[in-house]
Amino acid sequence: MFLHFIIRVNRIADYLNAIMFFFMAVAVVIAVFGRYFLHIPLPEAMNLAYFAMLWSAFLQTGKALYKNSHVSMDFIIQYLPYKSRAIAGIIINIIILVTVVPLFWYSTFFTWESFIYGWNFPGSFPLPMFLLYGIMALGSFYLGTITIFKIIEHRKEIKMSD
Amino acid sequence: MEYSFVPGIILGGLLLVLLVAGVPIAFVLTFLGILACLVWIGSGSIVQIVQTFYGTCSSEILLCLPLFLLMAEIVVMAGIGKDLFNAIKNWTGRLRGGVAAATLIGCGLFAAVSGSSTATIAAVGTIALFEMIRLDYNKVFASGAVGVGGTLGVMIPPSIIMILYGALTDESIGKLFIAGLVPGILLAAGYVVFALVRCYLNKDLAPVNDEHLSFKTKLRVSLPVIPFIIIFTAMFWAFYTGVATPTEVAAIGVLSALLISLAMRKLTLSGLFEATKRAGITNAFVLFIIGGAKFLTFTVSATGFSSTLTQAIMNLGLSPFQLVLMMMFVYLIMGCFIDPAGMLTLTIPFFLPILVSANINLIWFGILTTVILETSYCTPPFGFNLFVLKGVAPPEVSMSDIIKGVLPFNVVDFLLLILILLFPEIALWLPSHM
């Protein structure tokens, strides 16, 4: 069930991420061509690229953790016996969870505030700020979900080895 | 003294322990930042985590990172990287280590359009490491060459480190760029010579290409390199004619890579989707490391580390030359724990008054600082290029391979540092004659 859910979310995140990369590349290219060849600079396009970058990062960070792509120095842990490795895995994921909880909590706070007060992005493209803080809340929530999934998986491993 | 070194030392120790214990780097940094807030600064400061990650992941200057990553993935997916390295192999022929030397020169050329070490390593590393291992290069040696090659991104102008230094010290950024030109070329040449000498001394590091090809055949097998040359030329043209800034050049790279791959029918839609997936994951973890590093830098600053450090250095009563040596030593140690941009913001506002009153040439000091910060991208435990390279490297390359690979190359950096310390003209002659 849980795994099924994660795989599904990852797939959705991949599609959205592809769209964000498309936005980034196209927005910058349009900004450059508009400025140099048509003499019409489009500062809004550059802003759009920054938003897409933020979205992409927070869409992919949970999946990166799921795929063990968040780089770590694994040269000690890989030599541990099976059960100790699972225990270490639990501790590592608890540490990750400790960092993710405040990130989720406070980005939710900023999402709420920016929504209530109607803050807009202070650049050329006045996107509502809650869309930017919102993806941070969503992305870090998913990151937390993955750590809990990993803790459960490691517990299963420990039980199996007993 | 109002503050002490205690928080800094404890944080440094914990950083080492947690990194070696295998906690993902991005989260080690953020975790320590949170810990520092709870213990020394006040839990209310943890909220800064949001603005730090927001600022990092939507940073104007970092926009080139995801774009260069995408460009590199497209180049790999479309086989353009493979064609390029096959051609290099044929041209360098029986010169042992020729491909490594060519890769380093490639890094140097890429550095002339990219101001960032991270972007350079992300783009070149993605392509080159994979290909060098395919060509039977020793994986430790290959990782080392690519790892230090990436640092040329900040040593050869344009350079975000020089821009940051110039902004913090009010020194001319243009002058810094010109001053960095000779040291940057010296460093690139030093790496090339060092790599070739090592290959000459140790035959296991690199294979020799025994096929003897006629000049005509060489030319013929080189034809597939043209797409790569077009991509590179497009980026150079865009930057040096003022069409695009270094950040925007990345998008020109993506566009030209995409158009060429599609025109040559070497890239399918699903291949392109795969490229965005791979670039997306690398982008996410790199941005999270940078965000974590910035958050940790913020807490280190709030503990008053910089004032303590400055006070301690002032109390030593050093001569100007000793002062510069001392600061370089401090940067060397700090560079093992803190990211280069963080080091500059932590120290320069505090060092600057001392440097000015000691009458030290700030351009010279800036180039020295760039060299030592450039080294810190590769010094463990916290070395940016080590992490990015691990992220884009084939699975058989371990973190210890990368660390063992880059450390010997740092000899070249220290030689350059000593040269500039003893002969400031290496940095100062060119700007004073232009």
Added chain:
Amino acid sequence: PKETIAKEPSVRTLKLATLYSEGKELFKSVQFFTNEIEKRTQGKIKFKIFPGNSLVPSKQALSAVHTNVVDSAFVPAAYEQQLWPLTGMLMTFGAPNITYEKFRHIHDQLRKIINKNLDINVVILGMPHILNYFYYSKEPLKGKLMDFENALVRSAGGAYDASFKALGCRPVQIPASEVYMALQKGTIDSGWNIYSRYTEGKLYEVAPHVVVIPKGMVISGQHFVINKRVWNSFPADIQRVLLEVGRDVVAFTNDMSSASDKRILEEVLPKLNIEPIIMNETENELLIKKLESVWGPVIGKFGKTGEEIAKIIGVR
């Protein structure tokens, strides 16, 4: 906070974040401010200054005050317009010669609007009368409105974009750190700042042609911002001292800035072989008229008609 080493229980050490560091002119204002407060409160209020963005980047300084990550900050007006929308507005219109008294009055009104939403208490809203520099890389300027026509000018977005468009410029968004390079390579050809950014940023090396605009946009408003809860925790006499020093520091900064304006024009630029053209009054009035077209719509966004807010601010 732990680092407050209290010799007597009533001593408060406030964290102050600023983008200026020793050697930059406006750092003297920061020092004047903190020293005077320390002196006039008999050491009851002290400051721990984090210079040169060494604690938080200046773009995040206001929200850091808002969330009480720092107690206070000394920042230019341009940053974080989403938190502080009226500052963005203040920069867009042609600056009339407002006296400090009048400005204080405007500022008190503004503070009410700002504080309704945020836990930020603006103690000073400094507005030195500093000359505006429009610099251009390609050819000598004439000191007329036509100088702005089609200029590719670096813009910080938002209200700046609108103002530049009103003048006929083409605003371009590029990172601040790439401005020098972009001017050098011709990616953009111009910029609009006060003297310090032009001289300290060495932009004259790549954009040697300058028009000095006596009445332009107010770009350099300097604000001392303090967290509202911290502010409310002070007894009335301390609050009064802070406001008094706030008033004095504006005067101090204004004197210093106008002296520098003069020195830059008469000594520094000639030494660099830069010959600035000073825009004449007629042309300057035309420029302000053009900028005023930006007014209405921008202010309209904040829930009141442009005229109404303009009346509150007292410029019409």
